[in-house]
Amino acid sequence: MTAAAPAIGALLMTEDLSAYYGEREAVGNVSLTFARKAVTAVIGPSGCGKTTLLRCLNRIHEVAFDARVAGRVLLDGDDIYASDVDPMAIRRRVGMVFQRPNPFPTLSILDNTLSCAGRTLTRRQRLECAERALHSAALWDEVKDKLRSSPLRLSGGQQQRLCIARAIAAEPEVLLMDEPTASLDPIATAVIEELMSRLSDDFTIVAVTHNMQQAARVSDYTAFMLADQDGVGRLIEVDETAKLFTKPADRRTEDYITGRFG
């Protein structure tokens, strides 16, 4: 097992991280470093624990009943699982975009965007904040005339960009994306992928994807995970994307990217 990602400039890393649902170990002993202001893709077949790994990085894993975590996750050097750390504070620093767009159905587009921005802002500041976030998410031009309407009127791709805007309005340092284009058509996917590349100028992005082409297109680094014979998700290898896809160090990685299984 290699963990050869650049330790220099790392904002987020896991140390010997394991995640459980009850007795079942879904992720085992993953030590992985995520480069600052870059896109790291986590790939692997279904059930390899990649989504669970991602959900450990903002402490949303523990929301599920019976879920627990062992090991450490360091954000800027501090363990986010330390006993004195408030998960809410972590989730403000580590934003998340889910597999299916999940705008809040009862809030307007504007209120969705601002749902976790500061509550003490003046009306003017709120509008500016929303405009900034929606601009960053490449959605402003499409929604600027209907900020007060329901997000459910938007297309799936627009809803997903609204969720991205909502996440970045909180000004996080890290953005976690769990198969963000899995439910979108190719055009909406292309828009999101371009957005991911652009957002990596400002954010450290970790994106789970089962789509290897997508990983190759958008990521700077790629981590490959695979479940072992006990069903425990293990990190097989991580490297610069170009290198991992052309000269993988591990046989299993090669088998996967050449389509021999998974």
Add this chain to the structure above:
Amino acid sequence: MRYHRLRQRRALGSLGTALALLCAVLAAGALLAILGYVVVQGIGAINWAFLTQLPHPIGVPGGGVGNGILGTFIIIGIATAMAVPIGLLTGIYLALFGRGPIPEALRFMSDVLSGVPSIAIGLFAYAVLVAPLKHFSAFSASFAFMMLMLPLMVRTSEQAIRSVPQTVREGALALGMSNFRATIYIVVPTARPAIITALLLAIARVTGETAPLLFTAFGTQYWETNPNHPMAVLALQVFNYAISPYPDWQAQAWAGALLLVAAVFVLSLGARLMLRRAMRGLES
């Protein structure tokens, strides 16, 4: 042998279908018969005076149940004001922290409560509110109604909250919202149509209840708005008029029954409409 006794099987199937259809017609027919009978018997006595005037003394024709209608609104209004916050918060608690012995015990007690005969609940209200204070009161009736509404509110609002997709709640938590804020600002509003459905059904449930009123609200011949006093209630008036020997009053009992049935009908219809809205909201 593949088509062994095919004809018999087909005949048996048709017979089953016919039986099911017959039962369905009987069930629907019973409802329609009740509705039709109440309408035919009651519609003649309904007029503006009936809806707005006080009852007339025995032997004086005319008069109405205006005070009973007002009392029904007041008693159900107070009951709702008590049942909604308690029921909704309990439902939220069960939906979000619903594992373990305490939630299970709560669910069980709520199910038991929903099966307790309403007259027993009325007796309980009498024992804790009427007897110690030594007078009948509308509030004690509201208290009994609240006990009848609570189990419905608890279980249906738990279901409503549970039906909100987990992704919506996780989306809120992932933004750094507290569990409380995510629930109150995101999850509950998403479940609102379903919760209102539950509320309408709970109100419909108590609208026609009479037994608990006998020894709580008690009834009066006058306009009464003070919840601390005995109060006229429509269902109670129907009961009293129906068992009276006077044809005038019996006609008014039918008219009152028609009003009650109409109210339940409208509430149920509203509940269905809200439910449809709830389903639509959750699909998207």
